[in-house]
Amino acid sequence: MPSTQSSYFQSYPNAEGYFGQFGGNHYPPELRPALEELASSYEELRQTPEFQQTLNKVRGGLQGRPTPIHHLENISNQVAGAQIFIKREDLNHTGAHKINHCVGFALLAKKMGKNKLIAETGAGQHGVALATAAAYFGLECEVHMGEMDISKQSSNVGRMQLLGARVVPATTGQSALKDASDSAFNAYVEQHEHALYAIGSAIGPHPFPMIVRDFQAIVGREAREQFISITNGSLPEHVVACVAGGSNAMGIYSGFIDDPDVALHAVEPLGISDELGQHAATLSYGRPGTLHGARSLVLQKDDGTSADVSSIASGLAYPGVGPEIAMLHETGRVCIAAISNEEAISALFRMAKFEGIIPALESAHALAFAIRLASRRPSSERILVNLSGRGDKDVEFVLENYGTGA
Numbered sequence: 105m106p107s108t109q110s111s112y113f114q115s116y117p118n119a120e121g122y123f124g125q126f127g128g129n130h131y132p133p134e135l136r137p138a139l140e141e142l143a144s145s146y147e148e149l150r151q152t153p154e155f156q157q158t159l160n161k162v163r164g165g166l167q168g169r170p171t172p173i174h175h176l177e178n179i180s181n182q183v184a185g186a187q188i189f190i191k192r193e194d195l196n197h198t199g200a201h202k203i204n205h206c207v208g209f210a211l212l213a214k215k216m217g218k219n220k221l222i223a224e225t226g227a228g229q230h231g232v233a234l235a236t237a238a239a240y241f242g243l244e245c246e247v248h249m250g251e252m253d254i255s256k257q258s259s260n261v262g263r264m265q266l267l268g269a270r271v272v273p274a275t276t277g278q279s280a281l282k283d284a285s286d287s288a289f290n291a292y293v294e295q296h297e298h299a300l301y302a303i304g305s306a307i308g309p310h311p312f313p314m315i316v317r318d319f320q321a322i323v324g325r326e327a328r329e330q331f332i333s334i335t336n337g338s339l340p341e342h343v344v345a346c347v348a349g350g351s352n353a354m355g356i357y358s359g360f361i362d363d364p365d366v367a368l369h370a371v372e373p374l375g376i377s378d379e380l381g382q383h384a385a386t387l388s389y390g391r392p393g394t395l396h397g398a399r400s401l402v403l404q405k406d407d408g409t410s411a412d413v414s415s416i417a418s419g420l421a422y423p424g425v426g427p428e429i430a431m432l433h434e435t436g437r438v439c440i441a442a443i444s445n446e447e448a449i450s451a452l453f454r455m456a457k458f459e460g461i462i463p464a465l466e467s468a469h470a471l472a473f474a475i476r477l478a479s480r481r482p483s484s485e486r487i488l489v490n491l492s493g494r495g496d497k498d499v500e501f502v503l504e505n506y507g508t509g510a
């Protein structure tokens with residue numbers, strides 16, 4: 105959990121779940137009791153030593169935390185600018201940062217007397233992490249996934265099924281992440297009495313964005329301490345994360361948000377081009393609107409409905425963004441950048457060939473921007489990237505569509 109001493113965390117969200125003008129509770133009225141129960145149970149349970157002890161035990165043994173920080177010496181030397189470091193969330197059990205909040209939600213569900221977890225997934229990383237946490241805590245698990253993503257991320261579908269989860273295809277719209285979220289949200293409305301929605305990112309109505317951020321804050325806490333220890337007392341000048349809803353970004357930002365000298369960068373997918381429908385760069389091109397129960401920035405058509413999106417990274421193809429990131433962008437605390445499919449692919453090849461690490465396509469966006477930033481900054485500066493996941497799930501897709509990068 106973030107430190108209660110932090111002035112930022114004492115201020116956001118406010119009592120109504122708002123981060124500035126963004127956030128709040130824009131959900132169907134029948135969900136009000138379920139979300140109030142979740143907010144009060146979370147407030148009560150997070151304070152108890154037993155909750156913290158169980159979480160720490162699972163994070164250590166099942167997940168493999170703490171994850172290390174690693175210096176990308178080869179790429180940094182090639183670029184001959186700022187030094188790039190990565191926080192290795194790819195080394196979490198199940199291959200991405202998503203498990204940080206999945207084990208938290210599973211423990212909450214257990215303590216609240218629920219017997220089932222429901223969620224949406226894009227790339228399948230959240231679904232696999234949730235299925236893992238559900239198996240460990242003895243809960244049922246139902247994961248909604250767009251049909252298009254089911255065929256693209258088939259290895260993750262098999263993993264979820266092996267772990268005992270039911271994968272429900274979402275067939276509306278583009279059959280991708282937004283449609284999976286719609287479908288999971290509807291399932292939660294129907295089943296909230298015995299099920300908890302373990303949302304996949306820092307999105308949705310209050311208290312979801314706050315809970316996801318708090319469970320992900322372990323990344324930033326560890327990273328801050330590790331960075332200070334590696335550098336004998338310094339902080340990075342830049343912290344970089346890719347953003348869809350903002351769970352990995354808020355995780356790593358949490359460790360540095362009260363340090364005004366640390367620049368925070370959010371990297372969005374520019375997909376094929378900057379034309380509406382060809383990207384998912386919500387912070388760059390979105391307008392205020394309401395999506396999945398919260399007010400935030402949303403990529404919208406002229407009639408106000410959410411636009412189609414496109415990205416090679418399924419986990420980034422979302423027409424909204426978490427309300428906290430939207431606020432941090434509006435206040436100027438977070439700088440934004442957009443990375444195209446081609447740039448992300450070449451960062452993936454470069455990482456594989458020169459550092460021996462195959463990143464997830466989502467994380468490759470953050471790396472591509474870090475490489476660009478490093479080339480423009482002096483060698484005295486340090487850039488810390490949240491390497492949110494590993495690329496095993498993407499190998500087949502990359503080989504089929506882009507070859508080996510040789």
Ligand SMILES: Cc1ncc(COP(=O)(O)O)c(C=O)c1O
Nearest residue numbers: 305348349350351352419492493
């Ligand atoms: C590896 C990885 N990184 C990043 C993301 C983006 O999500 P978020 O913005 O919540 O971190 C995903 C989503 O599926 C993912 O799988």
